[in-house]
Amino acid sequence: MANIHFIGGEKGGVGKSLTSRLLAQYCIDRQLPFAAFDTDRSHGALLRFYADYATPVAMDRAEALDAIVEAAAEQPERRVLVDLAAQTHETLAQWMEEAGLLAVAADEGIQLTYWHVMDAGKDSADLLAKLLDRFGDGLRYVLVRNQVRGSDFAALEQSGQQQRAAALGAKVVQLKKLSEGALLKIDGTSSSFWKATTPGGGLGLLDRQRVKTWLADSYREFDAVGV
Numbered sequence: 001m002a003n004i005h006f007i008g009g010e011k012g013g014v015g016k017s018l019t020s021r022l023l024a025q026y027c028i029d030r031q032l033p034f035a036a037f038d039t040d041r042s043h044g045a046l047l048r049f050y051a052d053y054a055t056p057v058a059m060d061r062a063e064a065l066d067a068i069v070e071a072a073a074e075q076p077e078r079r080v081l082v083d084l085a086a087q088t089h090e091t092l093a094q095w096m097e098e099a100g101l102l103a104v105a106a107d108e109g110i111q112l113t114y115w116h117v118m119d120a121g122k123d124s125a126d127l128l129a130k131l132l133d134r135f136g137d138g139l140r141y142v143l144v145r146n147q148v149r150g151s152d153f154a155a156l157e158q159s160g161q162q163q164r165a166a167a168l169g170a171k172v173v174q175l176k177k178l179s180e181g182a183l184l185k186i187d188g189t190s191s192s193f194w195k196a197t198t199p200g201g202g203l204g205l206l207d208r209q210r211v212k213t214w215l216a217d218s219y220r221e222f223d224a225v226g227v
Contacts, residue, residue, distance in 0.1 A: 002072040002073060002075075002076035002078075002080070002109065002110040003072070003079050003080065003110070003113065003227070004069070004072050004080045004105075004110060004111070004112050004113070005079060005082065005113045005115060005227070006082045006084055006113070006115065007020045007081065007082065007083050007084060007115045008088070008092070008114060008116065008117065009084075009086075009118060009124065009127065009144075010086060010087065010088075010089045010130075011086060011121075012086035013149070014117050014119045014149055015144070015149055016083060016084060016086070017044075017046070017083055018045075018175075019117050019144055019146070019175065020045060020046055021046065021049050021050065021192075021193065022215075022218050022222075023081055023222070023227065024046060024049075024050045025050075025194060025215065026219055026222050027081075027227065029194070029215075030219075030227075032079055033077055033078040034080065034081055035053065035071050035078055035079075036050060036053045036054040036055070036080075037055050037056075037057040037067075037071075037080070038054050038055070038056055038083050039057050039058075039059050039082065039083060039084050039085045039088055040085035041056050041058070045083060046081070048190055049190060049191070049192050050192060055067075057082075059085070059088050059091045059092070060091065062095055062099070066099065068080060068082055069105075072110050073110065076109070076110075079227060089127075089131070093134050093135075102135075102138045102139075111140060112138075112139050112140065113140040113141070113142060114131065114135070114139045114141055115142045115144055115173075116128055116141060116144065116165075117144040117146055118143065118144060119149035120149065120150030120151065120152050120153050120154075120155065121155065122155040122159070124155075125156045125159040125161050126159075128143070128159075128162075128165065129159070129164075132161065132165060132168070136168070137168050137169075140169065140170075141165050141169070141170035141171070142170065142171050142172075142225050143165055143170055143171070143172045145172060145175065146175045147174065147175055147177045148175060148177050148183075171224070173221040173222065173224075175221070176214060176218070178210065178214045179207065179210055182196075182203060182207045182210055182211055185202050185203055185207065186202070186203070188202070189202040193211065193215060196208070196211055197212050197215070
């Protein structure tokens with residue numbers, strides 16, 4: 001089955017691009033073939049950190065978005081990762097509805113997964129509600145609780161939206177906190193996570209170990225939900 005993974009969350013700064021980079025590195029380390037599309041043409045993280053795998057895509061051009069589906073259909077064994085820029089939910093939803101994507105995916109055997117990346121704020125829970133209202137059981141959901149952006153998800157739990165998503169079969173991924181200093185060093189050198197964990201990659205011995213541990217923890221979460 002072909003798999004398209006949309007990594008979104010609508011709100012800026014919640015960790016969408018970080019999650020996309022993690023998924024790209026996961027596919028590399030697990031030797032899973034994949035292609036990546038980056039919708040942020042000005043600050044695209046996949047284009048910056050995983051340029052060999054990433055293609056820019058213009059959200060305002062239907063034919064450009066259509067290429068995502070074509071890529072999945074042409075090589076079903078290859079995962080397709082789509083890093084969604086902030087404030088693109090409505091454009092994505094309109095394209096999916098206009099193209100009849102849910103029906104096409106069902107006919108062609110394409111699984112559509114939406115990774116809803118969240119920080120600990122109430123806005124993330126409200127945006128999850130909007131996502132579920134729009135697509136219901138038409139998508140497979142993975143809720144990414146990004147502890148890099150806060151660890152107290154009481155607002156999400158009290159909102160009832162996580163339970164609502166779970167009733168639709170959603171899975172939950174916990175991304176543990178990583179040292180901000182290590183992340184800044186990785187970003188400052190435009191390194192892939194693989195390069196950052198090697199000597200000469202810009203990190204000291206202990207920071208390299210911190211990143212290796214963080215990747216291993218993240219990969220266990222991804223293994224549990226399936227990519």
